[in-house]
Amino acid sequence: MTETAIEAAALTRRFGRRRTAALDGCAFRLPAGSVCAVVGPNGAGKSTLLSLAAGLARPTEGTITVLGQAPAAVRERLAYVAQDKPLHPQLTVADTLRLGRELNPRRWDDRVAARIVAEGDLAPDAKIRTLSGGQRTRVALALALGKRPELLLLDEPMADLDPLARHQLMATLMADAAEHGTTVVMSSHVVVELDGACDHLLLLGAGRVRLAGPLDDVLAAHRIVTGRADAPLDPHTVVESRTTGRQITALIRPEGALGDGWQSTAPTLEELVLAHLRSPEAPALHLDDAREAAV
Numbered sequence: 001m002t003e004t005a006i007e008a009a010a011l012t013r014r015f016g017r018r019r020t021a022a023l024d025g026c027a028f029r030l031p032a033g034s035v036c037a038v039v040g041p042n043g044a045g046k047s048t049l050l051s052l053a054a055g056l057a058r059p060t061e062g063t064i065t066v067l068g069q070a071p072a073a074v075r076e077r078l079a080y081v082a083q084d085k086p087l088h089p090q091l092t093v094a095d096t097l098r099l100g101r102e103l104n105p106r107r108w109d110d111r112v113a114a115r116i117v118a119e120g121d122l123a124p125d126a127k128i129r130t131l132s133g134g135q136r137t138r139v140a141l142a143l144a145l146g147k148r149p150e151l152l153l154l155d156e157p158m159a160d161l162d163p164l165a166r167h168q169l170m171a172t173l174m175a176d177a178a179e180h181g182t183t184v185v186m187s188s189h190v191v192v193e194l195d196g197a198c199d200h201l202l203l204l205g206a207g208r209v210r211l212a213g214p215l216d217d218v219l220a221a222h223r224i225v226t227g228r229a230d231a232p233l234d235p236h237t238v239v240e241s242r243t244t245g246r247q248i249t250a251l252i253r254p255e256g257a258l259g260d261g262w263q264s265t266a267p268t269l270e271e272l273v274l275a276h277l278r279s280p281e282a283p284a285l286h287l288d289d290a291r292e293a294a295v
C-alpha cells in the first residue's frame with residue numbers, strides 16, 4: 001500500500017467559456033489510512049475535487065496523484081460514490097450486487113456488500129427504480145465497499161438517509177475502513193456526523209484550500225477566547241470575532257502565549273468549521289506538509 005493516498009499540487013480545474021476556476025491552485029497531502037472530511041460551502045469545489053480524484057475529470061492545471069499514480073490508472077483500487085448515486089434503475093438489488101462482483105472479480109467482498117443491503121431490510125428482488133433515495137444510497141455504498149477499495153471517495157453520502165440509518169451506516173463504514181485500512185474521503189455539510197469519524201480535515205472555500213491537515217493538529221492550532229472588547233488580540237491570527245457589549249469572543253490561531261484576562265477553550269469541529277465559513281477571508285492554514293506547493 002502507498003504511504004500517500006492523495007497528493008495535489010497547484011490543482012486547478014476550470015469550467016465553461018469564462019474558464020471559471022472551480023478549484024484554483026489547491027495543494028494538499030492525504031496520508032493513506034486517513035478518514036478525511038471535505039467540507040466547505042456550496043460551490044466550494046468539493047465535488048469537483050472528488051471527481052478529479054476518481055479520475056472522471058482531468059485537471060486544467062496542476063496535478064493530482066492517487067495511490068501514487070494518475071487517478072485513471074488506479075480506478076480498480078478506488079471506489080467513488082457520486083452525489084446523485086447513479087445505478088441502473090431496471091436492475092434489482094441482487095442483480096446490482098452481482099454486476100459489482102462480475103466487474104470486480106479479483107477484489108469483490110460479498111460479505112460486506114450483502115451486510116449493508118441486509119441492514120437496510122432491502123428485498124433482493126426489488127428494482128432499483130422502486131427504491132427510495134436513502135435505499136439507493138445504501139445499494140451504492142454496498143457496491144462501493146464490496147469493491148474492497150483502497151480509497152473510498154464519497155460525495156455527501158449520507159444526505160438522504162434518515163438519522164438512524166445515517167448513524168448505523170457510518171458505524172459500518174468506519175468499522176470496515178478501520179479493519180481494512182481503507183482511506184476514506186467524504187464530503188458533507190453535516191459537520192456533526194463527521195466529528196468522531198474523521199481524523200483529517202480539508203476545508204475548501206471558493207476553490208481554494210483553507211484548512212488542511214490532521215484534525216487534531218488543526219483543532220489544536222485554534223482557540224476560542226473571550227475577554228474585554230478593548231483588549232488587543234495581536235499578534236494572534238483572528239479567524240472570526242464577535243463583540244457583545246464590552247465582551248469579545250473570537251476564534252484565533254494563537255501566536256505565542258495569550259495575555260492576561262483572556263478565557264480560552266478548545267473549539268469543536270463544528271465551531272471551527274462554522275467560524276471559517278463565516279469568515280471566508282481568514283488566512284489559510286496548511287498542516288499537511290503541502291505548504292510549499294500551496295504558496
Ligand SMILES: Nc1ncnc2c1ncn2[C@@H]1O[C@H](COP(=O)(O)OP(=O)(O)OP(=O)(O)O)[C@@H](O)[C@H]1O
Pocket residue numbers: 015016021022040041042043044045046047048049
Ligand atoms: N460541469 C460543470 N460545468 C460548469 N461549472 C461547473 C461544473 N461543475 C462544477 N461547476 C462549478 O464549479 C464550482 C464548484 O462546484 P462543485 O460542485 O465542485 O462544488 P461543491 O463544493 O461540491 O458544492 P455543493 O456543496 O453545492 O455540492 C461551482 O461554481 C459550480 O458551478
